[in-house]
Every structure is written in structure tokens, then in C-alpha cells.
Amino acid sequence: MAEIVQIDHTADMGIQVSAPTLKEAFESCAFAMFSLMVRIEKVQGKEELEVEVSADSYEDLLISWLNRLLYLHETEKLLFSRFEILDLDRSHLKARVYGDFTRNYQEDLGRAVKAATHHLVKVECDGTGEKNLCRAQVIFDV
């Protein structure tokens, strides 16, 4: 099970995620980001999209992944609630995401997220011992 904690940042909002695998950490960051925008438990997964992003490092990949979802949220008018990473390596991510149209959740909307930033971004995995634990941290501009 992944664990999501909000970071107190004066102007904006941040999240810290711990998960058993890197894939789950990336999925949980996306879940946490949309949780800032809507009561995510209400959002049904009727619509699905495939997402692919490339970057030079896990940190850049995480930021590109989240910013790609924000782009799709605004252009496709969708809120996403379920994230399934299909492939993930240091330079490439492929995922299938599920959601529903924003117009169906007018009563459940919170704040808009403008972007995921590179400020204090972290992706770390502890591969020693039996417990593989991955941690990710992102600050959003809201």
C-alpha cells in the first residue's frame, strides 16, 4: 500500500509518497495530485487514455508525467482517478489512465493545480533488504 502525505508549503502544496515499487510511487503521485483538485473517490473511471512521456531522469520523468496529466485534464476536460503504469524505465513511461468528464463533478471540485515543479523534487528507491521502498516528493504550483 502506498502512503501519501501532504507537505506544508507556504504558498503552494506538496506531497510525499512512499510505495513498495517505483511504478506505484508514480501512480500515487498522480492520484495525490488529482486529490488536490477533486473529491477523487467520487470520480468514476469511465474514460480511458494512454499516456507516454520521455525524460532524462526519474525526477524529470515524474514531473513530465504529472504535467502531461494536467495538460490532458484541461484539454480533454477530464479528471483522472485511476492510474496504471504499464512501462517505466529511467527515460520513458507508458501508462493507461482512467477518469471522467470534469463537468460531472462541479460540486466536488477543489483547487486548480497549475503545474508540477522541479523545486525539491525527489525520487528515491531503497533496494536493500526485503522491503523495496520508493519515495517521491513533488511541490505543485497551485
Place this chain on the structure above:
Amino acid sequence: MAKVKTLEKVDEYRWALPTSHKEGMRVHGMIYMDREMLEEMLEDQALEQVANVAFLPGIVRASLAMPDIHWGYGFPIGGVAATRVSDGVISPGGIGFDINCGVRLLRTNLTFEEAQPKLQDLVNLLFTYIPTGVGSTGKIKLSESAFRSVMTKGARWALEQGYGWSEDLDHLEEHGSLPLANPDVVSREAVKRGHDQLGTLGSGNHFAEVQVVEELYDLHAAEVLGLHKGQVTLLIHTGSRGFGHQIATDYIAVMGGATRKYGINIPDRQLACAPVTSEEGERYFGAMACAANFAWANRQAITHWAREAFEQVFKRSAESLGMHIVYDVAHNIAKFEEYEVDGRKEKLCIHRKGATRAFPPGHPELTLDYQSIGQPVLVPGDMGRYSFVMLGTKKAIEETFGSSCHGAGRQKSRSQAKREVKYKDLLDELGRKGIFIRASSRETVTEEAPVAYKDVERVVDVCHGAGISKKVAKLRPVGVIKG
């Protein structure tokens, strides 16, 4: 406070952060603040961010912090950095995601007594006419060619479509259109994201606020600005919406590569940058200017609908209601401006990240009617207290590259505000003060509660005391619409 000792007190309002604070700082930091505010500021990472900005190649004079400075992402919010165009860099993080987020003030000739009986109708109609909140889309759908015109013409495009009066442009910073905008360097993604967002307010700290002029500090200047005690005004705060966010996102990624390519040493990835005159630097400026122009067109369209809402409620034309624009300022932007550095004129790239241009009387950029008083600096506070109108000064040119504060500055995080503030209690409290609010999201309202912000009067008083702008009027909110 241990950290205060790392600062050198220059006078009551100025604190210097020496280059010895962090290896790699090219210039010192200069923080405009009183001692009490300074101690509050040292509780988060804003000071380190002032130091980090001082790493930027080509930075001159100092990494500046206005009194509303607080912890941002990369640059502090409330930061000003000037880099030499000849050998310095431009950093998208020094402008931010909401490019040309800014504030516009409209006046009316209504008194509060005249407006009060219809205030709720007015706020409700403003809320209907101006789309707000997460994912909101506007009434304007832009074709590809129209979008290119928005990018290059800014507010002038809106005017050509019938959104506004020809005199409006005279009272906008840059006349509502930043030169060097280049639509060819804007991504298809940015265009797709912005094509239905023109004329929308957005969410977060953006708002439109009906206000009353409560106090005047400079009667002559207020007269020139057309401001009188007891008069109703309207303040609009918004920016370039998803279009600007996407341009910033695109170019921060580009600048990550450029920082490596040009071998630039910066302590925070969000400060990624490129030489101003490099291909990457020029492309970013061209795209940034497109977003700045989108924001001016956005505020112009919103102005038009606000005028229509007033007309509908008060059954008089906007002209007869005297709904002139007092001024419109950008507070997240980069500009090329000339200043004297070490005894000679130098062309600089001024990054204002949560800071307002504050040009003095006689500045050639100002229109004739404001030549004698200087440029209006609009400083919004929180929704429960007040906002201020100030004016630019010669001292701002000498010290802060013609810059001043941009708002109250947050003192509590959003989650902290949400924990402490109950939505209903807040509405009751605002109601007792005679403030009526309409919002798309309860969460936004509680996060933006007055308690989350510093008292903007303290911020304004430091700017006034330090001489980097001067107080003219205090405006009290009576009706608010929010995202």
C-alpha cells in the same frame, strides 16, 4: 533568531544578505522588510531562495526581495532579479507558471450608498458573467489565426473584437501588449490548452472584487487617478491561465537541457536558465511574451463582462457609470529595461516574480495624465481586509529596478488555513463585515481566508517607508467572486 544574524541591517527597512552566506552567490541579497516581518519570513526557505537567485549568471546589483516575499518554488515569490542582456541569463522560474498574472483596477462614479442595495445582485451577476474555477472555459472560442493575433496584440486584440474602450489601452502596463511575442515558438499543446480559456478567472488566489475607497493618503494623486472616498471600484486579479502554465512547463524542460549545455551552475532545478541572447533564451522570451499578451487580452475580456454586469444591475451604461480603468499591472513577468549600473546605462532583463513595476513621475513609459504622479502600483490584500493603490518612485528606479511589492504574501500554508478555518464561520465573519462572496469551490475560499495572509498594510508601509513606492488609497472589499 539565529538566522537574523546572517543578515546585515542597513536601516529600518533594508537587510542585506552577504555573498558569504552561500558559496556561489554572485551578488548580495537585499530584503525590504521590518524586523518583525523578517523573523516571520525566516521560518521557511524564502531566504535560501534569495541566496539561490544570486547564483544566476549576469545578475547585477542584488537579488532583491520585496516585503511580501515568501517561499516559492525556485525563485521566492516577491523576488526581483536583473540580469545583463549582454552576458546574463533568463530563467522561466523567475517569471513563474502564471505568466503575467496581474491586477487591474476599474473605478466607477457610484457611491457605496448607491450600490449597496444591489450589491448581492451585482456579485451574483459578475459570478455568472465571468467563468471561474477548476477547468472553467470561456465564451470566446479562438480560431488558430485569432489565437495568433491574441499572442501578438494582447489587449488590443480584445479591443478590436469590441471588448472595451479605445482609451483602455493607455492605462495598461505596456499598453497591454509586450513586444517580441513570437507565436512560432509556442507549442501546439499550449495553444490547445488556451484556446477556450480566454475570458476566464481561474482558481486559487484569483478573484474579482467589488470595493469601496476607504481612505486617501495623497489627495492630489487620488484626484488624478479619479479616486474619491466612498466610491465603488472593481479589482480583477488573474493571468494567462493554462496557456501560460503550458508555456512555462515547456520551457522549463527546455532550460533544463540549456543549463547543462551552457555549463551553468544553479542550486535549484527550478532556476533552470539560458543566456538571454541564446536561441533557447530568445525562444523563451518570444513565447513568454505571447502568454503575457494572452493575459492582457484575458483581463480585457473580463473587464468587458464586468462592465456589462454593472450596466445590467444599475440600468445605466458603463460610460455613464464612469467605469474607467485606473491601471493594470503585471506581477509575474520579464522585461527588457535600461538602468544605470556602475555608472553606465545597461540593458537588463528584469525578472519580476510576484513583484510590480513601479515607475516614477516623468517616466517615458507613462501616459500623459500620469506623468505628474507616477505609475499606479496595485497591491491586493486578502478578501476580508483591504487592498492598496500606491505610486512608483525615483527611489525604486535607483534601488529596485523600478519594482515594488505585489500583495500581502501568504503566512500560512493552504492546508494549515484549511485546518483552522471553517467555511461557514468564514462566511459569517465576512458577512458581519458586509462582504458578500460567491465562489466555485469551498476549499478555495477557506484556503484563501484572511488569516492565511500577512496584513497587506504592513507590506505597503515598508514599501512606503523605504521609499520604493508611496501610498495613495486604501480599498475595502464588499463583494468577492472567486474560483
